[in-house]
Amino acid sequence: MASVVIIEDDQRIRQLVTRVLAGKGYEVDGAATALEGLHQIVQSSPDVVVLDMGLPDLDGAELLKMIRAVTDVPVIVATARSEDRDVIRTLDAGADDYLVKPFSVEQLEARVRAVLRRSSAESAAPQIVVGDLRIDQSSRVATLDGVLLQLSPKEFDLLVYLAERVDVVVSKRQLMAEVWRQPYGGSDKTVDVHISWLRKKLGENAADSRYLETVYGVGIKLVDPT
Amino acid sequence: MASVVIIEDDQRIRQLVTRVLAGKGYEVDGAATALEGLHQIVQSSPDVVVLDMGLPDLDGAELLKMIRAVTDVPVIVATARSEDRDVIRTLDAGADDYLVKPFSVEQLEARVRAVLRRSSAESAAPQIVVGDLRIDQSSRVATLDGVLLQLSPKEFDLLVYLAERVDVVVSKRQLMAEVWRQPYGGSDKTVDVHISWLRKKLGENAADSRYLETVYGVGIKLVDPT
DNA sequence: CATGATATTAAGGAGTTGCTAAGAGTGATG
DNA sequence: CATCACTCTTAGCAACTCCTTAATATCATG
16 A cells, blocks of 8 residues: 655644544654654655645755655645745645645545556646647647637636546536635635636637536536537 | 557657557557558557658648548657647647657557546446436536436436436425435425426426326336336 | 315526626736 | 736626425325
8 A cells, every 4th residue: 555754743733644544544654843754755765745834943845855856756745825825836846736724634635646646647748638629738738729828827727627527517616625725715706707717718708608618506617519 | 458550650669669568468550651550540440549740651630630530539649840839730630649759658658548548538427317318417417319408406406316216206305305405394395396397398297297207195206218 | 076285387586607897916027 | 126917816796597485276086
């Protein structure tokens, strides 16, 4: 079974996560400090690392760099809401995924599973094709009828999430949790606005939709109009 | 196991790819020319096609179009030109993914697997079929004789609940509890109304019912009329 | 045929969605 | 450091859809 190292200074969180993941069959090692965590990683060479960015003894980004210098192990970063902007930068520093505190243990486990699945599948960044819509995740480029779409980061992420699930209805709550990483608060209106912007850039609107279909009272889905 | 056709004029590359993929358990057919490749595709109807765009006898885009005219098989394009415009154009000609030469065989295999995973995921849909009635829960689409039914959220949920229990009589109280999530209060009248609406959209009524049969004093059941 | 159960239609209010616009935050630039 | 361009979030109203209630008609059963 897969092994996980969790680096988190709050003992309550660390123990909770450890217990739950261990119950799911993972082999879990905990570490309360950056140095201890680094030691654990070198020692046990885990399949995934979960890293809290708010460690007392060392800046999270710093530790991430040190981990990257040693190994290619996938790292999931956990961060408090206020550090949101920093995280997006540290993602470029080599994190594979991130979570915003507070997060549920179920969410964490889902991310761990996703990272494991990706790393075992060689993570081929696939072209997604839906009708005349093409999305290249590795270059973050989307085209419609061969014409480049000027999408903002969130718009692109949203489009990718829906395009990975063509025809499947996704609720706004789920989008808030998965695309915005805000499982709890956060009003759904933000999703509405981004959907509206996407529609405009796709050359459609709610009344006359080709790709983005709202399912009243449930959510939204991306469909192949052909 | 999955079968692959590779169309590539360079014999060295063709043989290398063939050998490696065959070693991984794929059934591989090679072709050195466009015509030969087309023949192979028609003959063996493979699961994936790997197509070199720089063939001597026919322009790659041309061949791609011909392939598309014949079949929907996923095509991965290998191209020497790395310019974005070229890539986008070939993708719009109907390719599913692309590789820029020189590529490693591991890369190719990852793409092949990704394409196969995608096309196999498409066919797996949890659909409920009752007579000429088809219900897809994930996309929340219901069709009767292939014609789309315009159902409201509650109507859809109600239909799903009954369709999951074909031939089983369900009481209104149970429906109030399970579909409406109101185990206690709430008058059963609401159910009557929704049933009536469903009947209308299914092209029937209580006096002359095909799918929705009332069992007097007990409840209602969905039956297969065939 | 009397009675309670079911069918159907109509209408109001509750809730959902669409879209515009304004404000706050960020990063780049001179 | 001021300014500019860009993005995301929030607010708010209009437009729309849906659910429930109510009223009336019809039906099944003893």
